[in-house]
Amino acid sequence: xxxxxxxxxxxxxxxxLRLAIASLFIATAVSKFQMGTTQVVSxxxxxxxxxxxxxxxxxxxxRLIPWIEIAIPVWLLSGRRxxxxxxxxxxxxxxxxxxMAVAKNYSVASNNYFFVLMSCVGLYFxxxxxFKPGACCKSKESCE
Numbered sequence: 001x002x003x004x005x006x007x008x009x010x011x012x013x014x015x016x017l018r019l020a021i022a023s024l025f026i027a028t029a030v031s032k033f034q035m036g037t038t039q040v041v042s043x044x045x046x047x048x049x050x051x052x053x054x055x056x057x058x059x060x061x062x063r064l065i066p067w068i069e070i071a072i073p074v075w076l077l078s079g080r081r082x083x084x085x086x087x088x089x090x091x092x093x094x095x096x097x098x099x100m101a102v103a104k105n106y107s108v109a110s111n112n113y114f115f116v117l118m119s120c121v122g123l124y125f126x127x128x129x130x131f132k133p134g135a136c137c138k139s140k141e142s143c144e
Contacts, residue, residue: 018077
Protein backbone atom coordinates (compact mmCIF):
# COMPACT_ATOMS: atom_id res chain seq x y z
CA UNK A 1 0.00 0.00 0.00
CA UNK A 2 1.50 3.36 -0.97
CA UNK A 3 1.83 6.32 1.41
CA UNK A 4 -1.14 8.26 0.00
CA UNK A 5 -3.45 5.30 0.42
CA UNK A 6 -2.22 4.73 3.99
CA UNK A 7 -2.88 8.40 4.78
CA UNK A 8 -6.45 8.10 3.48
CA UNK A 9 -6.98 5.03 5.66
CA UNK A 10 -5.68 6.96 8.67
CA UNK A 11 -7.99 9.83 7.80
CA UNK A 12 -10.91 7.42 7.53
CA UNK A 13 -10.09 6.04 10.98
CA UNK A 14 -10.25 9.57 12.37
CA UNK A 15 -13.60 10.18 10.65
CA UNK A 16 -15.06 6.94 12.03
CA LEU A 17 -13.89 7.84 15.53
CA ARG A 18 -15.38 11.34 15.17
CA LEU A 19 -18.73 9.81 14.19
CA ALA A 20 -18.64 7.27 17.02
CA ILE A 21 -17.75 9.72 19.79
CA ALA A 22 -20.10 12.39 18.42
CA SER A 23 -23.01 9.94 18.41
CA LEU A 24 -22.22 8.95 22.00
CA PHE A 25 -22.21 12.58 23.15
CA ILE A 26 -25.39 13.41 21.22
CA ALA A 27 -27.26 10.47 22.76
CA THR A 28 -26.21 11.40 26.29
CA ALA A 29 -27.00 15.09 25.76
CA VAL A 30 -30.47 14.39 24.38
CA SER A 31 -31.32 12.23 27.38
CA LYS A 32 -30.20 14.99 29.75
CA PHE A 33 -32.21 17.66 27.93
CA GLN A 34 -35.24 15.37 28.06
CA MET A 35 -34.77 15.01 31.83
CA GLY A 36 -34.55 18.75 32.36
CA THR A 37 -31.96 20.72 34.28
CA THR A 38 -33.57 20.24 37.69
CA GLN A 39 -33.67 16.48 37.34
CA VAL A 40 -30.10 16.31 35.99
CA VAL A 41 -28.82 18.38 38.91
CA SER A 42 -30.74 16.21 41.39
CA UNK A 43 -29.34 13.05 39.80
CA UNK A 44 -25.76 14.34 39.97
CA UNK A 45 -26.20 15.50 43.57
CA UNK A 46 -27.63 12.12 44.60
CA UNK A 47 -24.80 10.30 42.83
CA UNK A 48 -22.09 12.32 44.60
CA UNK A 49 -23.76 12.70 47.99
CA UNK A 50 -21.40 11.40 50.63
CA UNK A 51 -18.29 11.81 48.46
CA UNK A 52 -15.57 14.34 49.11
CA UNK A 53 -16.45 16.40 46.02
CA UNK A 54 -17.93 19.80 46.92
CA UNK A 55 -21.62 19.97 46.06
CA UNK A 56 -21.20 23.37 44.34
CA UNK A 57 -18.77 21.74 41.89
CA UNK A 58 -21.12 18.79 41.30
CA UNK A 59 -23.98 21.22 40.65
CA UNK A 60 -21.86 23.29 38.26
CA UNK A 61 -20.86 20.13 36.34
CA UNK A 62 -24.50 19.01 36.19
CA ARG A 63 -25.60 22.35 34.74
CA LEU A 64 -22.79 22.55 32.19
CA ILE A 65 -22.42 18.97 30.98
CA PRO A 66 -25.54 18.84 28.74
CA TRP A 67 -24.28 21.90 26.85
CA ILE A 68 -20.76 20.50 26.65
CA GLU A 69 -22.20 17.21 25.37
CA ILE A 70 -23.81 19.16 22.53
CA ALA A 71 -20.77 21.34 21.78
CA ILE A 72 -18.30 18.43 21.55
CA PRO A 73 -20.05 16.55 18.70
CA VAL A 74 -20.68 19.77 16.77
CA TRP A 75 -16.98 20.60 17.06
CA LEU A 76 -15.81 17.09 16.15
CA LEU A 77 -18.17 16.82 13.19
CA SER A 78 -17.21 20.25 11.89
CA GLY A 79 -13.64 19.03 11.42
CA ARG A 80 -12.25 22.36 12.58
CA ARG A 81 -9.13 22.35 14.75
CA UNK A 82 -9.44 18.61 15.24
CA UNK A 83 -6.43 18.18 17.49
CA UNK A 84 -7.81 20.72 19.93
CA UNK A 85 -11.29 19.19 19.63
CA UNK A 86 -9.96 15.72 20.44
CA UNK A 87 -7.94 17.08 23.36
CA UNK A 88 -11.01 18.87 24.78
CA UNK A 89 -13.08 15.72 24.28
CA UNK A 90 -10.54 13.63 26.17
CA UNK A 91 -10.48 16.14 29.04
CA UNK A 92 -14.27 16.07 29.35
CA UNK A 93 -14.21 12.27 29.36
CA UNK A 94 -11.45 12.22 31.98
CA UNK A 95 -13.54 14.49 34.21
CA UNK A 96 -16.56 12.19 33.79
CA UNK A 97 -14.48 9.07 34.43
CA UNK A 98 -12.87 10.65 37.48
CA UNK A 99 -16.28 11.60 38.85
CA MET A 100 -17.58 8.06 38.42
CA ALA A 101 -14.48 6.67 40.15
CA VAL A 102 -15.05 9.05 43.08
CA ALA A 103 -18.68 7.87 43.19
CA LYS A 104 -17.31 4.29 43.23
CA ASN A 105 -19.11 3.45 39.99
CA TYR A 106 -16.07 1.74 38.53
CA SER A 107 -17.75 0.07 35.56
CA VAL A 108 -18.95 3.43 34.20
CA ALA A 109 -15.56 4.98 35.02
CA SER A 110 -13.76 2.27 33.06
CA ASN A 111 -16.08 2.81 30.09
CA ASN A 112 -15.31 6.53 30.20
CA TYR A 113 -11.58 5.82 30.25
CA PHE A 114 -12.01 3.56 27.23
CA PHE A 115 -13.59 6.55 25.45
CA VAL A 116 -10.58 8.62 26.57
CA LEU A 117 -8.39 6.07 24.80
CA MET A 118 -10.57 6.36 21.68
CA SER A 119 -10.16 10.14 21.85
CA CYS A 120 -6.39 9.76 22.07
CA VAL A 121 -6.46 7.55 18.98
CA GLY A 122 -8.58 10.20 17.26
CA LEU A 123 -6.02 12.82 18.30
CA TYR A 124 -3.22 10.67 16.86
CA PHE A 125 -4.97 10.22 13.51
CA UNK A 126 -6.41 13.75 13.27
CA UNK A 127 -3.52 15.18 11.19
CA UNK A 128 -4.47 12.73 8.43
CA UNK A 129 -8.18 13.57 8.57
CA UNK A 130 -9.17 15.45 5.43
CA PHE A 131 -12.88 14.72 5.74
CA LYS A 132 -13.88 18.23 6.60
CA PRO A 133 -15.21 21.28 4.76
CA GLY A 134 -12.74 22.70 2.27
CA ALA A 135 -10.13 19.98 2.74
CA CYS A 136 -8.62 18.04 -0.08
CA CYS A 137 -5.27 16.52 0.62
CA LYS A 138 -3.08 13.60 -0.24
CA SER A 139 -0.64 13.58 2.64
CA LYS A 140 -0.32 14.57 6.26
CA GLU A 141 1.59 17.73 5.40
CA SER A 142 -1.06 19.06 3.04
CA CYS A 143 -3.86 18.53 5.60
CA GLU A 144 -2.47 21.11 8.02
